[in-house]
Amino acid sequence: MQTPNNNDSQLILVQQNLRTLSHELVRSHADHVEQLDLSHNCLKDLSWLAEFEQLRHLVLDSNRMHEAHLRTLTRPLPQLEVLMLNKNEFSDLPTTMRLIRRFFPNLQYLSFHGNPICPDGLELQPFSSYLSYDYAYYSRSAS
Template identity: 40%
Template sequence: MLCIHLNTVHLSVVALQVSYIGHDCEDIPEYLGERYGLLTRRLDLSFNQLRSLAGLKAFTGLEELVVDNNLLGNDLQLPRLPTLHTLTLNKNQISFQELLEHLAKAAPSLQYLSLLGNEVCPNQLVSLDKDEDDYQRYRYFVLHKLPTLKFLDTRKVCKIEQQEAEARGAFMKVVKPKLSDTHFNILLLPLSGVFAKCHYVYYGKHSEGNRFIRNDQL
């Protein structure tokens, strides 16, 4: 292990892993990419104040990226990382599901994704009124957008989920009404079809905050 002390900054480099944790930085320091970008395979930037990941351009061979507990939002942009297979974005400020389309293009080899603690992931970590049905619909939609995933959040993707995501995942997007006095979400679902059963984790109380609409009512 190589440990480098730069003033009050402690940087830990282990083999091809770089950890830069808990420094309250809003951007990835340039020197990290300049010195270690080409060699790094795993990068941990947890517990900072990151609002941008533009500095990842230097990490061309990155395979694992951990950016938990930061301030990353819906404007998150990744450079193209063709070898990235693991991405954890837990406890950020992501609420926009269209970000998944960007991830599909930027990280075509992605197999593990975790979004726990973000508004986009409807479970008890972000809202007590979400239940297991809300979470399962979210999984179907994510897997539809990112069919290469083998793990989502803390659970392995099962074969039934893959089949349901392929067949109906596109209809699982949650659309939030713009009216300020509205407290429910509108969920797009197919007109017919029975969902296959698949074991999943229970995440909270039963939610009455969704109503179902048909395609001809849109």
């Protein structure tokens, strides 16, 4: 497990079998983390996410998440710019997009590759290679 020092803006907790984030981790990192990668876990509860007021990039790939998991959020994160939800179990595009708009109103990039709602067979792109048309497609599809 990698955890940052107080000056580090990145927290990577990949493959830790996490169902939620502990109060201790939230308390020690929420005030300074801008990039959070929780890929390949078993997240069920995202209620702690609202504490991360500096968070700009969130990666939740391969967590077996679906729409109900987004409903555990307690308030919007208007500062979030990038949300990666690849290889999960999102299957209801209109519901998912309503939740995304409600909780992440200022996203610049959203990715759902490898989910039942993903409309195409594109290969996953590296995190640094954002495809701007993906977000535009999902925005149009959910309206």
